[in-house]
Amino acid sequence: MNTPETNELIYVYAFVPADEASKEKLSQLKGIDPQHDIDFYITEGLAAVICKVSADDFSEDNFKRNVEDMKWLQERAYHHHELMNRLHQAFTVLPLKFGTIYEHNGRLSEVMKTYNGQMKVILEEVKGKEEWNLKVFADRDVFSKSVLENNQTIEEKKREISNLSKGKQFFARKKLDQFINDEIQAHIKRKTETIHEELKKLSKNAEVKKNWDQKITGREDDMAWNCVYLLETGDDVDSFKKILRTYQEKSDKENEGLRFESTGPWPAYHFANFKSKSAKVKS
Template identity: 45%
Template sequence: MGNLLYLYGLIPSKEAEQSLPALKDFDGNGDIYMIPVGKITAIVCNLDAENYSEEMLKERINNDMEWLQEKAFHHHETVLKLANLYTIVPLKFCTLYKNQDSLENAVIENEAKLLDTFGLIKGNEEWNLKIYCDDHLLKKQVGENNPTIEAKKEEISQLSKGKQFFEKKKLDKLIESELEAEKNKTSEKIHLQLKGLALRGDVKKAWSNDVTGRKEDMTWNSVYLIPKTKVESFLEEVRRYEKDMKEKGWKFEATGPWPAYHFTSF
Protein backbone atom coordinates (compact mmCIF):
# COMPACT_ATOMS: atom_id res chain seq x y z
CA MET A 1 0.00 0.00 0.00
CA GLY A 2 3.01 2.33 0.18
CA ASN A 3 3.88 4.96 2.74
CA LEU A 4 2.09 7.73 4.60
CA LEU A 5 3.82 10.90 5.75
CA TYR A 6 3.74 11.69 9.46
CA LEU A 7 4.13 15.45 9.97
CA TYR A 8 5.87 16.69 13.13
CA GLY A 9 6.08 20.35 12.26
CA LEU A 10 6.84 23.12 9.77
CA ILE A 11 9.82 25.48 9.86
CA PRO A 12 11.08 28.39 7.71
CA SER A 13 13.20 26.98 4.88
CA LYS A 14 15.99 29.47 5.65
CA GLU A 15 16.38 27.77 9.04
CA ALA A 16 16.51 24.34 7.40
CA GLU A 17 20.10 25.12 6.44
CA GLN A 18 20.91 24.01 9.98
CA SER A 19 21.14 20.26 9.61
CA LEU A 20 18.50 18.08 11.20
CA PRO A 21 19.72 16.04 14.19
CA ALA A 22 19.47 12.27 14.03
CA LEU A 23 16.05 11.60 15.53
CA LYS A 24 14.26 8.27 15.32
CA ASP A 25 10.93 8.14 13.54
CA PHE A 26 7.48 7.21 14.88
CA ASP A 27 8.21 3.47 14.74
CA GLY A 28 11.84 3.75 15.79
CA ASN A 29 13.02 2.04 12.60
CA GLY A 30 14.34 5.03 10.65
CA ASP A 31 15.04 8.73 10.94
CA ILE A 32 12.89 11.81 10.46
CA TYR A 33 13.76 14.04 7.49
CA MET A 34 12.91 17.31 5.75
CA ILE A 35 10.77 18.10 2.72
CA PRO A 36 11.29 21.66 1.39
CA VAL A 37 8.18 23.35 -0.02
CA GLY A 38 9.33 26.77 -1.16
CA LYS A 39 9.80 29.08 1.84
CA ILE A 40 8.52 26.40 4.22
CA THR A 41 10.05 23.06 5.13
CA ALA A 42 8.14 20.11 6.54
CA ILE A 43 9.72 17.72 9.05
CA VAL A 44 8.32 14.23 8.54
CA CYS A 45 8.84 10.50 8.67
CA ASN A 46 7.45 7.60 6.66
CA LEU A 47 4.83 5.20 8.02
CA ASP A 48 3.57 2.03 6.42
CA ALA A 49 0.08 2.76 5.09
CA GLU A 50 -1.15 -0.74 5.88
CA ASN A 51 -0.18 -0.52 9.54
CA TYR A 52 -1.52 3.00 9.96
CA SER A 53 -4.86 2.98 8.20
CA GLU A 54 -7.57 5.21 9.67
CA GLU A 55 -9.36 2.18 11.12
CA MET A 56 -6.24 0.78 12.76
CA LEU A 57 -5.31 4.15 14.23
CA LYS A 58 -8.76 4.58 15.76
CA GLU A 59 -8.53 1.11 17.25
CA ARG A 60 -5.11 1.78 18.76
CA ILE A 61 -5.97 5.23 20.11
CA ASN A 62 -9.23 4.08 21.69
CA ASN A 63 -8.14 0.72 23.05
CA ASP A 64 -4.35 0.56 23.52
CA MET A 65 -3.40 3.04 26.24
CA GLU A 66 0.19 1.80 26.50
CA TRP A 67 0.74 2.34 22.75
CA LEU A 68 -0.94 5.76 22.89
CA GLN A 69 1.20 6.96 25.80
CA GLU A 70 4.41 5.74 24.15
CA LYS A 71 3.65 7.35 20.79
CA ALA A 72 2.30 10.59 22.25
CA PHE A 73 5.47 10.88 24.34
CA HIS A 74 7.60 10.28 21.23
CA HIS A 75 5.75 13.01 19.34
CA HIS A 76 6.04 15.49 22.19
CA GLU A 77 9.74 14.82 22.81
CA THR A 78 10.57 15.04 19.10
CA VAL A 79 8.75 18.34 18.64
CA LEU A 80 10.35 19.69 21.82
CA LYS A 81 13.85 18.89 20.50
CA LEU A 82 13.02 20.51 17.16
CA ALA A 83 11.67 23.61 18.91
CA ASN A 84 15.08 24.07 20.56
CA LEU A 85 16.66 24.34 17.10
CA TYR A 86 14.07 25.93 14.83
CA THR A 87 11.12 28.32 14.72
CA ILE A 88 8.51 25.58 14.44
CA VAL A 89 4.77 25.35 13.90
CA PRO A 90 4.16 22.09 15.81
CA LEU A 91 1.54 19.69 14.52
CA LYS A 92 -0.92 17.73 16.59
CA PHE A 93 -0.27 14.09 17.41
CA CYS A 94 -0.91 11.77 14.46
CA THR A 95 -1.11 14.32 11.64
CA LEU A 96 -0.82 12.14 8.53
CA TYR A 97 -0.77 12.77 4.77
CA LYS A 98 -1.41 10.17 2.09
CA ASN A 99 1.54 11.30 -0.01
CA GLN A 100 4.03 14.11 -0.57
CA ASP A 101 1.79 15.87 -3.11
CA SER A 102 -1.07 16.22 -0.62
CA LEU A 103 1.31 17.60 2.02
CA GLU A 104 2.89 20.07 -0.41
CA ASN A 105 -0.52 21.28 -1.60
CA ALA A 106 -1.62 21.91 2.01
CA VAL A 107 1.56 23.87 2.76
CA ILE A 108 1.27 25.97 -0.41
CA GLU A 109 -2.39 26.79 0.31
CA ASN A 110 -1.47 28.03 3.78
CA GLU A 111 1.88 29.64 2.97
CA ALA A 112 0.91 33.25 3.79
CA LYS A 113 -0.62 32.27 7.13
CA LEU A 114 2.36 30.12 8.04
CA LEU A 115 4.87 32.86 7.24
CA ASP A 116 2.89 35.28 9.43
CA THR A 117 2.91 32.67 12.21
CA PHE A 118 6.68 32.25 11.98
CA GLY A 119 6.96 36.00 12.42
CA LEU A 120 4.72 35.86 15.50
CA ILE A 121 6.50 33.07 17.35
CA LYS A 122 10.14 33.75 16.40
CA GLY A 123 12.10 34.95 19.43
CA ASN A 124 9.20 34.13 21.77
CA GLU A 125 8.41 31.22 24.08
CA GLU A 126 5.20 29.53 25.18
CA TRP A 127 4.75 29.19 28.95
CA ASN A 128 1.92 27.64 30.91
CA LEU A 129 0.68 28.73 34.34
CA LYS A 130 -1.54 26.62 36.56
CA ILE A 131 -2.90 28.11 39.79
CA TYR A 132 -4.05 25.84 42.63
CA CYS A 133 -5.93 26.70 45.78
CA ASP A 134 -6.56 25.06 49.15
CA ASP A 135 -10.33 25.58 49.31
CA HIS A 136 -10.53 24.71 53.01
CA LEU A 137 -8.01 27.39 53.95
CA LEU A 138 -9.41 30.04 51.62
CA LYS A 139 -13.01 29.29 52.64
CA LYS A 140 -12.14 30.12 56.23
CA GLN A 141 -10.73 33.48 55.16
CA VAL A 142 -13.71 34.24 52.92
CA GLY A 143 -16.10 33.33 55.72
CA GLU A 144 -14.36 35.72 58.10
CA ASN A 145 -13.59 38.69 55.83
CA ASN A 146 -16.27 38.81 53.12
CA PRO A 147 -18.74 41.75 53.59
CA THR A 148 -21.62 39.86 51.95
CA ILE A 149 -21.18 36.91 54.30
CA GLU A 150 -20.73 39.14 57.35
CA ALA A 151 -24.02 40.88 56.51
CA LYS A 152 -25.76 37.51 56.14
CA LYS A 153 -24.40 36.32 59.51
CA GLU A 154 -25.67 39.48 61.16
CA GLU A 155 -29.07 38.98 59.55
CA ILE A 156 -29.24 35.38 60.80
CA SER A 157 -28.30 36.39 64.34
CA GLN A 158 -31.46 38.50 64.54
CA LEU A 159 -33.74 35.54 63.68
CA SER A 160 -35.40 32.98 65.91
CA LYS A 161 -33.60 29.68 66.56
CA GLY A 162 -35.92 27.79 64.20
CA LYS A 163 -35.36 30.16 61.30
CA GLN A 164 -31.62 30.30 61.96
CA PHE A 165 -31.29 26.57 61.20
CA PHE A 166 -32.57 26.93 57.65
CA GLU A 167 -30.80 30.22 56.98
CA LYS A 168 -27.46 28.72 58.05
CA LYS A 169 -27.85 26.12 55.30
CA LYS A 170 -28.29 29.00 52.84
CA LEU A 171 -25.22 30.61 54.39
CA ASP A 172 -23.12 27.55 53.54
CA LYS A 173 -24.17 27.84 49.90
CA LEU A 174 -23.42 31.56 49.95
CA ILE A 175 -19.91 30.90 51.28
CA GLU A 176 -19.30 28.37 48.49
CA SER A 177 -20.50 30.89 45.92
CA GLU A 178 -18.37 33.69 47.33
CA LEU A 179 -15.39 31.31 47.48
CA GLU A 180 -15.63 30.58 43.76
CA ALA A 181 -16.07 34.28 43.00
CA GLU A 182 -12.98 35.12 45.07
CA LYS A 183 -10.89 32.44 43.35
CA ASN A 184 -11.91 33.62 39.88
CA LYS A 185 -11.46 37.29 40.72
CA THR A 186 -7.98 36.77 42.16
CA SER A 187 -6.85 34.45 39.36
CA GLU A 188 -8.13 36.76 36.64
CA LYS A 189 -6.33 39.73 38.22
CA ILE A 190 -3.07 37.76 38.24
CA HIS A 191 -3.63 36.64 34.64
CA LEU A 192 -4.16 40.20 33.42
CA GLN A 193 -1.02 41.42 35.18
CA LEU A 194 1.11 38.61 33.74
CA LYS A 195 -0.44 39.11 30.32
CA GLY A 196 1.16 42.56 30.35
CA LEU A 197 4.56 40.84 29.97
CA ALA A 198 3.39 38.66 27.07
CA LEU A 199 2.53 39.15 23.43
CA ARG A 200 -0.56 37.02 23.98
CA GLY A 201 -2.20 35.25 26.88
CA ASP A 202 -5.10 32.81 26.71
CA VAL A 203 -7.21 31.07 29.35
CA LYS A 204 -7.64 27.31 29.13
CA LYS A 205 -9.99 24.90 30.87
CA ALA A 206 -8.90 24.01 34.40
CA TRP A 207 -8.21 20.33 35.03
CA SER A 208 -10.07 18.23 37.58
CA ASN A 209 -8.36 16.61 40.56
CA ASP A 210 -8.69 13.23 38.81
CA VAL A 211 -6.36 14.53 36.09
CA THR A 212 -3.90 16.48 38.26
CA GLY A 213 -3.73 13.93 41.07
CA ARG A 214 -3.49 16.80 43.56
CA LYS A 215 -5.63 17.48 46.62
CA GLU A 216 -5.81 21.22 45.80
CA ASP A 217 -8.27 22.34 43.15
CA MET A 218 -6.89 23.85 39.97
CA THR A 219 -8.36 27.33 39.97
CA TRP A 220 -6.81 28.67 36.77
CA ASN A 221 -5.03 27.37 33.69
CA SER A 222 -3.49 29.85 31.26
CA VAL A 223 -0.89 29.99 28.50
CA TYR A 224 1.32 32.87 27.36
CA LEU A 225 3.50 33.73 24.39
CA ILE A 226 6.38 35.65 25.94
CA PRO A 227 9.40 37.40 24.38
CA LYS A 228 12.54 35.58 25.50
CA THR A 229 13.81 38.87 26.96
CA LYS A 230 10.82 38.98 29.34
CA VAL A 231 10.65 35.35 30.44
CA GLU A 232 12.73 35.91 33.57
CA SER A 233 10.53 38.88 34.56
CA PHE A 234 7.47 36.67 34.06
CA LEU A 235 8.93 33.94 36.27
CA GLU A 236 9.96 36.47 38.92
CA GLU A 237 6.36 37.71 39.07
CA VAL A 238 5.08 34.14 39.48
CA ARG A 239 7.60 33.54 42.29
CA ARG A 240 6.47 36.75 43.98
CA TYR A 241 2.84 35.62 43.89
CA GLU A 242 3.87 32.23 45.26
CA LYS A 243 5.72 33.85 48.16
CA ASP A 244 3.05 36.44 48.99
CA MET A 245 0.03 34.11 48.72
CA LYS A 246 1.35 30.76 49.96
CA GLU A 247 0.03 31.18 53.50
CA LYS A 248 -3.43 31.94 52.11
CA GLY A 249 -3.55 28.56 50.38
CA TRP A 250 -2.46 29.51 46.84
CA LYS A 251 0.10 27.56 44.78
CA PHE A 252 1.55 28.40 41.36
CA GLU A 253 3.10 26.11 38.75
CA ALA A 254 4.79 27.74 35.73
CA THR A 255 6.17 25.37 33.07
CA GLY A 256 7.96 25.90 29.79
CA PRO A 257 9.24 26.76 27.35
CA TRP A 258 6.98 24.62 25.16
CA PRO A 259 6.54 24.42 21.38
CA ALA A 260 3.95 27.05 20.48
CA TYR A 261 1.00 24.67 20.16
CA HIS A 262 -1.53 27.19 21.44
CA PHE A 263 -0.48 30.10 19.25
CA THR A 264 -0.14 28.30 15.94
CA SER A 265 -2.44 26.29 13.70
CA PHE A 266 -2.23 24.45 10.38
Protein backbone atom coordinates in the same frame (compact mmCIF):
# COMPACT_ATOMS: atom_id res chain seq x y z
CA MET B 1 -2.75 5.41 -2.88
CA ASN B 2 0.06 3.50 -1.23
CA THR B 3 0.76 0.05 -2.64
CA PRO B 4 1.96 -3.22 -1.04
CA GLU B 5 5.37 -2.50 -2.59
CA THR B 6 5.80 0.84 -0.83
CA ASN B 7 3.29 0.52 2.04
CA GLU B 8 4.59 3.85 3.37
CA LEU B 9 2.88 7.00 4.56
CA ILE B 10 4.32 10.35 5.63
CA TYR B 11 4.10 11.40 9.28
CA VAL B 12 4.38 15.19 9.67
CA TYR B 13 5.53 16.73 12.97
CA ALA B 14 5.74 20.41 12.14
CA PHE B 15 6.54 23.10 9.60
CA VAL B 16 9.61 25.35 9.83
CA PRO B 17 10.97 28.11 7.56
CA ALA B 18 12.92 26.60 4.66
CA ASP B 19 15.93 28.84 5.38
CA GLU B 20 16.24 27.25 8.84
CA ALA B 21 16.02 23.69 7.55
CA SER B 22 19.55 22.52 8.29
CA LYS B 23 19.78 18.74 8.25
CA GLU B 24 22.78 18.92 10.57
CA LYS B 25 20.42 20.15 13.30
CA LEU B 26 18.36 16.98 12.98
CA SER B 27 21.48 14.91 13.74
CA GLN B 28 19.93 11.66 12.55
CA LEU B 29 16.99 11.79 14.93
CA LYS B 30 14.93 8.63 14.78
CA GLY B 31 11.33 8.99 13.73
CA ILE B 32 8.11 7.75 15.26
CA ASP B 33 8.86 4.64 13.20
CA PRO B 34 12.41 3.91 14.46
CA GLN B 35 13.33 2.30 11.13
CA HIS B 36 13.32 5.78 9.57
CA ASP B 37 15.16 9.01 10.43
CA ILE B 38 13.56 12.44 10.64
CA ASP B 39 13.88 14.39 7.39
CA PHE B 40 12.70 17.59 5.68
CA TYR B 41 10.34 17.94 2.75
CA ILE B 42 10.98 21.42 1.33
CA THR B 43 8.78 23.41 -1.02
CA GLU B 44 7.28 26.90 -1.34
CA GLY B 45 9.73 28.38 1.19
CA LEU B 46 8.61 25.97 3.90
CA ALA B 47 10.06 22.77 5.29
CA ALA B 48 7.87 19.99 6.65
CA VAL B 49 9.56 17.89 9.34
CA ILE B 50 8.63 14.35 8.35
CA CYS B 51 9.21 10.67 8.90
CA LYS B 52 8.16 7.72 6.77
CA VAL B 53 5.83 5.32 8.57
CA SER B 54 4.21 2.01 7.76
CA ALA B 55 0.57 1.87 6.71
CA ASP B 56 0.35 -1.24 8.90
CA ASP B 57 0.40 1.14 11.88
CA PHE B 58 -0.67 4.50 10.50
CA SER B 59 -3.32 3.99 7.82
CA GLU B 60 -6.56 5.63 8.98
CA ASP B 61 -8.21 2.39 10.12
CA ASN B 62 -5.05 0.96 11.69
CA PHE B 63 -4.27 4.23 13.47
CA LYS B 64 -7.78 4.36 14.98
CA ARG B 65 -7.33 0.81 16.21
CA ASN B 66 -3.83 1.39 17.59
CA VAL B 67 -4.70 4.48 19.64
CA GLU B 68 -7.02 2.24 21.67
CA ASP B 69 -3.87 0.41 22.82
CA MET B 70 -2.60 2.61 25.67
CA LYS B 71 0.97 1.27 25.52
CA TRP B 72 1.20 1.91 21.76
CA LEU B 73 -0.33 5.36 22.17
CA GLN B 74 1.80 6.46 25.14
CA GLU B 75 5.08 5.46 23.49
CA ARG B 76 4.34 7.31 20.26
CA ALA B 77 2.68 10.35 21.85
CA TYR B 78 5.71 10.69 24.15
CA HIS B 79 8.05 10.49 21.14
CA HIS B 80 6.02 13.17 19.31
CA HIS B 81 6.06 15.46 22.36
CA GLU B 82 9.78 15.05 23.02
CA LEU B 83 10.74 15.54 19.38
CA MET B 84 8.62 18.69 19.22
CA ASN B 85 10.59 20.10 22.15
CA ARG B 86 13.86 19.25 20.35
CA LEU B 87 12.63 20.99 17.20
CA HIS B 88 11.58 24.05 19.20
CA GLN B 89 15.11 24.37 20.58
CA ALA B 90 16.57 24.46 17.06
CA PHE B 91 13.94 26.03 14.79
CA THR B 92 11.00 28.39 14.54
CA VAL B 93 8.21 25.82 14.69
CA LEU B 94 4.59 25.54 13.62
CA PRO B 95 3.75 22.35 15.57
CA LEU B 96 1.16 19.84 14.38
CA LYS B 97 -1.00 17.50 16.41
CA PHE B 98 0.02 13.93 17.10
CA GLY B 99 -1.07 11.70 14.23
CA THR B 100 -0.89 14.11 11.28
CA ILE B 101 -0.33 11.81 8.31
CA TYR B 102 -0.25 12.18 4.52
CA GLU B 103 -0.34 9.42 1.94
CA HIS B 104 2.20 10.97 -0.41
CA ASN B 105 4.39 14.02 -1.05
CA GLY B 106 1.97 15.38 -3.64
CA ARG B 107 -0.80 15.89 -1.09
CA LEU B 108 1.63 17.34 1.45
CA SER B 109 2.97 19.73 -1.19
CA GLU B 110 -0.58 20.81 -2.06
CA VAL B 111 -1.31 21.70 1.58
CA MET B 112 1.98 23.59 1.90
CA LYS B 113 1.05 25.58 -1.21
CA THR B 114 -2.60 26.21 -0.26
CA TYR B 115 -1.80 27.43 3.26
CA ASN B 116 1.60 28.89 2.44
CA GLY B 117 0.83 32.50 3.28
CA GLN B 118 -1.03 31.63 6.47
CA MET B 119 1.76 29.37 7.71
CA LYS B 120 4.48 31.94 6.98
CA VAL B 121 2.56 34.62 8.91
CA ILE B 122 2.20 32.27 11.89
CA LEU B 123 5.89 31.35 11.81
CA GLU B 124 6.82 35.01 11.84
CA GLU B 125 4.46 35.64 14.77
CA VAL B 126 5.97 32.87 16.92
CA LYS B 127 9.61 33.45 15.96
CA GLY B 128 11.76 33.95 19.06
CA LYS B 129 8.84 33.13 21.34
CA GLU B 130 7.79 30.29 23.58
CA GLU B 131 4.60 29.09 25.22
CA TRP B 132 4.17 28.90 29.00
CA ASN B 133 1.25 27.46 30.92
CA LEU B 134 0.07 28.69 34.31
CA LYS B 135 -2.24 26.68 36.53
CA VAL B 136 -3.36 28.07 39.89
CA PHE B 137 -4.62 25.60 42.49
CA ALA B 138 -6.62 26.56 45.58
CA ASP B 139 -6.95 24.64 48.83
CA ARG B 140 -10.51 25.76 49.55
CA ASP B 141 -10.36 25.02 53.28
CA VAL B 142 -7.21 27.09 53.74
CA PHE B 143 -8.31 29.83 51.35
CA SER B 144 -11.75 30.12 52.96
CA LYS B 145 -10.17 30.73 56.37
CA SER B 146 -8.10 33.52 54.84
CA VAL B 147 -11.19 35.08 53.22
CA LEU B 148 -13.56 34.70 56.17
CA GLU B 149 -11.18 35.91 58.84
CA ASN B 150 -12.49 39.26 60.14
CA ASN B 151 -15.12 39.43 57.37
CA GLN B 152 -17.52 41.96 58.86
CA THR B 153 -20.38 41.20 56.45
CA ILE B 154 -20.42 37.52 57.38
CA GLU B 155 -20.10 38.26 61.10
CA GLU B 156 -23.08 40.59 60.85
CA LYS B 157 -25.15 37.93 59.06
CA LYS B 158 -24.29 35.39 61.77
CA ARG B 159 -25.49 37.80 64.46
CA GLU B 160 -28.73 38.36 62.56
CA ILE B 161 -29.29 34.59 62.30
CA SER B 162 -28.76 34.12 66.04
CA ASN B 163 -31.73 36.42 66.68
CA LEU B 164 -34.09 34.43 64.45
CA SER B 165 -36.43 31.64 65.51
CA LYS B 166 -35.00 28.12 65.19
CA GLY B 167 -37.16 27.38 62.14
CA LYS B 168 -35.93 30.45 60.31
CA GLN B 169 -32.32 29.86 61.39
CA PHE B 170 -32.11 26.66 59.31
CA PHE B 171 -32.96 28.39 56.04
CA ALA B 172 -30.91 31.48 56.94
CA ARG B 173 -27.83 29.31 57.54
CA LYS B 174 -28.35 27.61 54.16
CA LYS B 175 -28.41 31.04 52.52
CA LEU B 176 -25.33 32.06 54.50
CA ASP B 177 -23.44 28.94 53.38
CA GLN B 178 -24.22 29.84 49.76
CA PHE B 179 -23.16 33.43 50.37
CA ILE B 180 -19.85 32.25 51.88
CA ASN B 181 -19.23 29.92 48.93
CA ASP B 182 -19.94 32.75 46.48
CA GLU B 183 -17.64 35.04 48.46
CA ILE B 184 -14.80 32.51 48.31
CA GLN B 185 -15.29 32.01 44.56
CA ALA B 186 -15.33 35.77 44.00
CA HIS B 187 -12.08 36.22 45.94
CA ILE B 188 -10.37 33.45 43.96
CA LYS B 189 -11.61 34.94 40.69
CA ARG B 190 -10.38 38.43 41.58
CA LYS B 191 -7.01 37.05 42.63
CA THR B 192 -6.44 35.01 39.46
CA GLU B 193 -7.71 37.76 37.15
CA THR B 194 -5.38 40.28 38.80
CA ILE B 195 -2.43 37.98 38.15
CA HIS B 196 -3.63 37.35 34.60
CA GLU B 197 -3.82 41.07 33.80
CA GLU B 198 -0.26 41.53 35.03
CA LEU B 199 1.03 38.60 32.99
CA LYS B 200 -0.84 39.75 29.87
CA LYS B 201 1.28 42.90 29.85
CA LEU B 202 4.33 40.68 29.24
CA SER B 203 2.64 38.38 26.74
CA LYS B 204 2.33 38.66 22.99
CA ASN B 205 -0.81 36.55 23.26
CA ALA B 206 -2.73 34.61 25.89
CA GLU B 207 -5.51 32.03 25.89
CA VAL B 208 -7.59 31.13 28.94
CA LYS B 209 -8.29 27.39 29.10
CA LYS B 210 -10.94 25.37 30.89
CA ASN B 211 -10.10 24.37 34.45
CA TRP B 212 -9.65 20.64 35.03
CA ASP B 213 -11.65 18.85 37.70
CA GLN B 214 -10.10 16.70 40.41
CA LYS B 215 -10.75 13.49 38.46
CA ILE B 216 -8.29 14.70 35.84
CA THR B 217 -5.70 16.35 38.11
CA GLY B 218 -5.77 13.62 40.76
CA ARG B 219 -5.33 16.36 43.36
CA GLU B 220 -7.31 17.33 46.44
CA ASP B 221 -7.04 21.07 45.79
CA ASP B 222 -9.12 22.75 43.06
CA MET B 223 -7.77 24.17 39.82
CA ALA B 224 -8.75 27.84 39.90
CA TRP B 225 -6.95 29.10 36.78
CA ASN B 226 -5.56 27.60 33.58
CA CYS B 227 -4.02 29.80 30.89
CA VAL B 228 -1.30 29.70 28.25
CA TYR B 229 0.90 32.70 27.45
CA LEU B 230 3.08 33.44 24.43
CA LEU B 231 6.27 35.11 25.64
CA GLU B 232 9.40 36.48 24.02
CA THR B 233 12.34 34.26 24.89
CA GLY B 234 14.64 35.97 27.39
CA ASP B 235 13.67 38.91 29.61
CA ASP B 236 9.91 38.43 29.31
CA VAL B 237 10.17 34.82 30.44
CA ASP B 238 12.39 35.87 33.36
CA SER B 239 9.84 38.52 34.36
CA PHE B 240 7.00 35.99 34.07
CA LYS B 241 8.77 33.64 36.48
CA LYS B 242 9.62 36.48 38.86
CA ILE B 243 5.99 37.64 39.05
CA LEU B 244 4.83 34.12 39.89
CA ARG B 245 7.52 33.72 42.56
CA THR B 246 6.40 36.99 44.14
CA TYR B 247 2.74 35.92 44.22
CA GLN B 248 3.66 32.51 45.61
CA GLU B 249 5.77 34.02 48.38
CA LYS B 250 2.95 36.45 49.26
CA SER B 251 0.37 33.67 49.27
CA ASP B 252 2.56 31.49 51.51
CA LYS B 253 3.15 34.37 53.90
CA GLU B 254 -0.58 35.13 54.14
CA ASN B 255 -1.48 31.41 54.29
CA GLU B 256 -3.93 31.69 51.39
CA GLY B 257 -3.60 28.08 50.24
CA LEU B 258 -2.80 28.97 46.62
CA ARG B 259 -0.24 27.19 44.42
CA PHE B 260 1.09 28.83 41.24
CA GLU B 261 2.45 26.16 38.90
CA SER B 262 3.99 27.10 35.55
CA THR B 263 5.37 24.80 32.87
CA GLY B 264 7.41 25.56 29.77
CA PRO B 265 9.00 26.44 27.51
CA TRP B 266 6.82 24.75 24.92
CA PRO B 267 6.39 25.22 21.19
CA ALA B 268 3.50 27.60 20.48
CA TYR B 269 0.86 24.88 20.33
CA HIS B 270 -2.04 27.22 21.10
CA PHE B 271 -0.85 30.12 18.94
CA ALA B 272 0.35 28.38 15.77
CA ASN B 273 -2.76 26.77 14.34
CA PHE B 274 -3.52 26.93 10.65
CA LYS B 275 -6.97 25.98 9.40
CA SER B 276 -6.67 22.83 7.33
CA LYS B 277 -9.91 20.94 6.75
CA SER B 278 -8.10 17.79 5.69
CA ALA B 279 -8.86 14.35 7.12
CA LYS B 280 -6.55 12.45 9.48
CA VAL B 281 -4.88 10.55 6.64
CA LYS B 282 -4.63 12.92 3.70
CA SER B 283 -4.86 11.26 0.32
